[in-house]
Amino acid sequence: MTCEEAVARLYEYLDRELDPGTRRRVRQHLARCRPCTDKVHFEAYFLAQLRRCLVSERAPASLYRRLEALVAAVRVK
Amino acid sequence: MAKTSAATPKVLERGSPLAILCESCVNALYSVAVRLTRRRDTAEDLVQDTYVRALRARARYDEELGAKGWLFAIMRRLHLDDVRRLRRSPQVDSLDDREDFVLYEHLSRDAAASSAEEAFLAHYLDGCLAATVEALPEDLKLPLLLSAGGFTYREMARILGWPVGTVMSRLHRARRLVQRLLVQQCRETGQREDGP
Known part of the structure; x- marks a missing residue:
């Protein structure tokens, strides 16, 4: 696998969406290619920061109270 | 079905x-x-x-x-x-998002940081990452948010009603566009004025 081929599959690799054979070939390429490995490490870090940033909100107590009232109303019916 | x-x-x-x-x-x-x-x-x-x-x-x-x-x-x-x-309309559609690793390449030039990751921490953990995502067009923001929520491509395709290939292309495009926008913001605010 070339650098271009590995880069083209980068996000699928990081998202764990590649089939086992392609995933193994990407890993083999990364094992011998420092520039691609550095890029993969950075992209993995970037995606982790995105996850941390985008799904870290805690629902406020006021929302829970509204939802509890909703579910309670349905149960009463 | x-x-x-x-x-x-x-x-x-x-x-x-x-x-x-x-x-x-x-x-x-x-x-x-x-x-x-x-x-x-x-x-x-x-x-x-x-x-x-x-x-x-x-x-x-x-x-x-x-x-x-x-x-x-x-x-x-x-x-x-x-x-x-x-009738909200997206504002960032027209930016070029085809280039890979634009943020990595930009941050790798930061001589003061030991790694691109460290440079990222120094520049972007002030809320602008979230604001950048919020400014994306809906068809790019949705797969990005669902991916962050842990959904697979196939699950996102079912939730969004899109083909899996569309989910993949829009998700990958969204990630590249966020990086492009972060670099653009960085340049505009002059945070990198001592860079190469």
Whole structure:
């Protein structure tokens, strides 16, 4: 696998969406290619920061109270 | 075609699998709603409306999507209805997002940082990452938010009603565009004035 081929599959690799054979070939390429490995490490870090940033909100107590009232109303019916 | 459960209130009884799953989704739904609406009070309304719609439509509960995916699909439809009603238009569509590693290449030139990751921490952990995502067009923001929520390409395709290939291309495009926008912001605010 070339650098271009590995880069083209980068996000699928990081998202764990590649089939086992392609995933193994990407890993083999990364094992011998420092520039691609550095890029993969950075992209993995970037995606982790995105996850941390985008799904870290805690629902406020006021929302829970509204939802509890909703579910309670349905149960009463 | 999605399987649906029978119209039974038992699906929402305390301790039932669906009730537990729905309860466990509140934070994830609220997190995504905040990014979609950009307002916490509006996000609360959107999550509440999502549960109202889900309770009304519980007879059509999609077992293949699972509770979390089903709720996200409902929330996405409600949000798009709001967007259409308010006629908000995306502003960042025209930016070039085809180039790979633009952020990595930019940060790697930071002589003061030992790694691109360290440079990222120094420049972008001040809220501008979230603001950048919030400014994306809806068709790019949605897969980005769902991916951050842990959904697979196939699950996102079902939630969004898009082919898997469309999900992949839009998700990857969204990530590149966020990086492009961060670099652009960095240059505009002069944070990198001592760079090469």
